[in-house]
Amino acid sequence: MVGVGFRRDFAADIISGKHITPDFIEFAPENWMHIGGNWKKILHQVVEKYPVLCHGLSLSVGSPEDLDRDFLRHVKQFLEDYRVQIYSEHLSYSKCDNAHMYDLLPIPFRMDAVRHIAARIRQVQDFLQRPLVMEIVSYYTPVAAEMSEADFIGEVVRQSGCQLLLDVNNIYVNAFNHQYNAREFIQQLPLDKVAYIHMAGHTQVSQDLIIDTHGEPVIDPVYDLFEWTIQYLKPVPVLLERDFNIPEMQELQQELNRLKTICQKQWTSQNELVA
Amino acid sequence: MNLLPDTYRIQQRFSAYCRSGNAVKLPGVTPGRLKHYRRLVFNVINDIMEDGFPVAFHHIPARKWNKMVKDFFTHHACQSYQVWKLPLEFYTYAVEQNWEEVYGIPYLNDLLAFEWAETEVYNMEDIPAAPFQQGGNWLETPLVLNPEYRLLAFRYPVHLHGDATELVQGKGAWFVLLYRDPETGNVQFTDLSPWLAFVTEQLAVGITLKDILEYAPQLGITLTDTLERDTLAFLQQMQRQHFVLGFQS
Numbered sequence: 001m002v003g004v005g006f007r008r009d010f011a012a013d014i015i016s017g018k019h020i021t022p023d024f025i026e027f028a029p030e031n032w033m034h035i036g037g038n039w040k041k042i043l044h045q046v047v048e049k050y051p052v053l054c055h056g057l058s059l060s061v062g063s064p065e066d067l068d069r070d071f072l073r074h075v076k077q078f079l080e081d082y083r084v085q086i087y088s089e090h091l092s093y094s095k096c097d098n099a100h101m102y103d104l105l106p107i108p109f110r111m112d113a114v115r116h117i118a119a120r121i122r123q124v125q126d127f128l129q130r131p132l133v134m135e136i137v138s139y140y141t142p143v144a145a146e147m148s149e150a151d152f153i154g155e156v157v158r159q160s161g162c163q164l165l166l167d168v169n170n171i172y173v174n175a176f177n178h179q180y181n182a183r184e185f186i187q188q189l190p191l192d193k194v195a196y197i198h199m200a201g202h203t204q205v206s207q208d209l210i211i212d213t214h215g216e217p218v219i220d221p222v223y224d225l226f227e228w229t230i231q232y233l234k235p236v237p238v239l240l241e242r243d244f245n246i247p248e249m250q251e252l253q254q255e256l257n258r259l260k261t262i263c264q265k266q267w268t269s270q271n272e273l274v275a
Numbered sequence: 276m277n278l279l280p281d282t283y284r285i286q287q288r289f290s291a292y293c294r295s296g297n298a299v300k301l302p303g304v305t306p307g308r309l310k311h312y313r314r315l316v317f318n319v320i321n322d323i324m325e326d327g328f329p330v331a332f333h334h335i336p337a338r339k340w341n342k343m344v345k346d347f348f349t350h351h352a353c354q355s356y357q358v359w360k361l362p363l364e365f366y367t368y369a370v371e372q373n374w375e376e377v378y379g380i381p382y383l384n385d386l387l388a389f390e391w392a393e394t395e396v397y398n399m400e401d402i403p404a405a406p407f408q409q410g411g412n413w414l415e416t417p418l419v420l421n422p423e424y425r426l427l428a429f430r431y432p433v434h435l436h437g438d439a440t441e442l443v444q445g446k447g448a449w450f451v452l453l454y455r456d457p458e459t460g461n462v463q464f465t466d467l468s469p470w471l472a473f474v475t476e477q478l479a480v481g482i483t484l485k486d487i488l489e490y491a492p493q494l495g496i497t498l499t500d501t502l503e504r505d506t507l508a509f510l511q512q513m514q515r516q517h518f519v520l521g522f523q524s
Contacts, residue, residue: 030358031357031358035400036402036423037397037460038460041460064287093286093290096290099290099353099354100354100355100356101319102353103316103319105293108282110279112282116277119277140308141305141312143289143304144285144301209308211311211315
């Protein structure tokens, strides 16, 4: 399954299915909860037409403070109402001192942070009665790290029992920004826990820094990394994210087609080997 | 809590830096990279406010606008987990901080309130209307109004003018009805006289037009055939525009 991030900018195109036909769509529950009027009608139309996966923005699992129980209750209801198949979130924090920041801040790679986050993920999973799929985020600087990023992620997965969202572009961006080998990094991850993949474009802002903008097409080296990576994975849903600088739908469809071709190539041959 | 105080403090200092931009020293950061977080985070907030208040953003000088957004984000702990609701917090903060006087923009509160109301009415959760029928007595049957509306009172005609001079010269008592058209989902707004604002407010709580008209003298309004005729004409017009839905059944 290869899907696309559902955005209001091209909602009508997704619903019409004329120029773009994803296998599923993904959106942030926060952007669609407690909404009425036109947007609610559009939400119902799209949910009737496509399977839905949700990718949260405001859970802030890495926050130092308590989880927002009221928010979680609304999320749970929303996921049930719209029969959402996967709920993923970010391995980062976006709220601190009781203030939302609406962006993803890097968590210190430390063992006490691992224990703290793992406990919070377990609480969320218990409450939602479903596994949480945690995305490895892009980051532009580590902060007060006492362990490697791969160890940090591995420990969070091990202690929480969560699944992983592997954003291949994020790994590419992080490897570039922090000068490590993306393939070696991926090989250190608990790949059997990968339940979902994201693909996106980025913007290089200086000689040594890439920002994860989701505003450009996916570049060839990221496709290469994706193709290399999925040979180690069981088949999982793959999402194309495009949040800004939205192109013609035919262009997005071409990207979906390319991803689909790679999936078929890698995962079909994998299945043949198993058979 | 498994988090050690040191890690907690580091996360607090990082997020405080993102909110204020005030220099901070954090262990183990790559030189020159922290500023990107401040830029990215602040851009998100700035974009939300520009999108939420396009008219205010257009009319307020950039220097003042930037100062407002920075002040808001630094000192206000944003509470909404839904970004589309954040402009309400900005508007509320502006009122609390008396920005009208601080920035010398006397119509600021009205303008922010009007722009927020448009967003709110467009996005608000669906509200079921009370049962109604198409026919009834305009004077004696309680009317059923479209429940997806806001009735606002302004000192400046921010719904009619964009020019600062016209706004200041138009200081007075202004009333605006915003509602979501149930067929198109679009927000309509209409300027109301004080009398029609009063009528709308009373109709919304189930008072009949006959009773409202009888109350007019207590408001200092002479009850005339014209008043009744004009009020009826307004309500019939609002029925055609899907604000008056029908008659209580």
